[in-house]
Amino acid sequence: MPRDRDYILDIPGLPDPQARPAAGAYRAIGPAERGALNWLAVHWRCCHVYSRIYKTRDGTAYAGCCPKCGKPVRARIGPDGTTGRFFEAH
Template structure:
């Protein structure tokens, strides 16, 4: 229609999106040659999990002086 203007562009939302994904690290369990994700615990002070085959427990502490790696091999 004459005199009307349709703007198909919109300014993007600049707020960061809230992430609902659970933080995890990848772990290769050498005991059973199997890989799985290990998720952060409720206290957010460690990543805790078990080998999916033999149930060997692991705990990776979170804190200052740590490493930035997201993948680990557990022996």
């Protein structure tokens, strides 16, 4: 007398543990994204090097110096300023 099928339970609506996202997956982007806005990648054409310049304290520009020769640069933030995430210092 075959009774095997009695032991196969198919309950719809039960969440599959494998399908759930890992804990904290939804929050991974937040702080890193905000931090990325505080700097700008710069190509220093004077010395052919790359570095980052950081937002000034008042938040109106990015400012920094060439890591090799110390030449200062300032990139304004605003409608007529830089919009890209990459900046070239001439």
